[in-house]
Amino acid sequence: MKTLVVFDFDYTVVNDNSDTWVIRCLPDQSLPDSLTQSYQKGQWTAYMGRVMSYIGDQAVSPASVRSVMETIPFTDGMTELLTFISEHKSTIDCIVISDSNTIFIDWILQAAGVQAAVDHVFTNPARFDERGYMEVQRHHLHDCTRCPVNLCKRKVLEVYLAERRAERGVEYRCTFYVGDGGNDLCPTSCLRGSDVVMPRKGFTLEKLLVKLKDNDLVSLKARVVAWSSGSEILHELKTSVSA
Incomplete structure (x- = not known):
């Protein structure tokens, strides 16, 4: 587990x-x-x-x-968090689901030396053509009306969980979903009561989750823990892993 x-x-x-x-x-x-x-x-x-x-x-x-x-700044405490994850791969899997692109994310993670923490990146495919121009394509097609046309993060997460279960019999005891934006709301709907959604304090996802709770339009099963630095996420993760 x-x-x-x-x-x-x-x-x-x-x-x-x-x-x-x-x-x-x-x-x-x-x-x-x-x-x-x-x-x-x-x-x-x-x-x-x-x-x-x-x-x-x-x-x-x-x-x-x-x-x-390679000069883009990491959020406070994130490199320490990713380093911890890379040192505990026997018990922690880690994926990125982003509306950026494969080239940017790979470059940034490699420059910081934390690429070993991430098992898979789900984002828009990118490549340089023969002229040296970078081309970006949509990650996938989907029919979710709540998400951008190129990426539904809920669909990505659901497929990943199903494939892990089918291929290796992996059932996660807990899933932490860490995000900030409006397109991070959709995947929270597939989280369980044992999971944790972690919105960045003061950003769109936190505000949407507050409205969701107030309106009670959709049942959110996961526990909500807001964060402002990677060290707060690391504390939650360590507590969960050691439980």
Whole structure:
């Protein structure tokens, strides 16, 4: 019986938005208004494809993009938390479900030396083409009306849990879901009473969970524990693992 930790990435593992952080690699660190105004709600992946195409047009090399992405700050206490997880892989599994992309997340985790903590990253696939332009694709197709068109985190989590159960007979004694944003609300609906949802204090997920509780529109079975640093998550995790 292992413990599963599920992380969002932006404003959770790292203390900024990785997709907007990349703009720092541009000479003037800004995008033209015509590009920023092209974003349509729920179509973030398509928008980021245009952003990365523009960055390629400015002759910014993949190496330059990587050097900028590796400077994004981690949220306080997160590297210590991930280090603890990497040292306890016999009892703790860890996945990331994010609306960022595979390249950014891999670069950032590797630069911090904490990639060993994460067993799998579920995010939008990205690659550099023959010109050195980064292309981003949708993670998957889904029919959830509450989530962005490219990613339903609940579906990802449900499939992961089912596959672990079918392939290796793994049943997690406790799942910790750690996030901050509106797209982190949907996966909390598949958590059990033995699980813990951990919203970042002062961010959207915490506010949505408060409204959920007040309106009692949907039954949330998991315990809610808000956090402001990785050390608070680590305390909860250590308490659960040692119980």
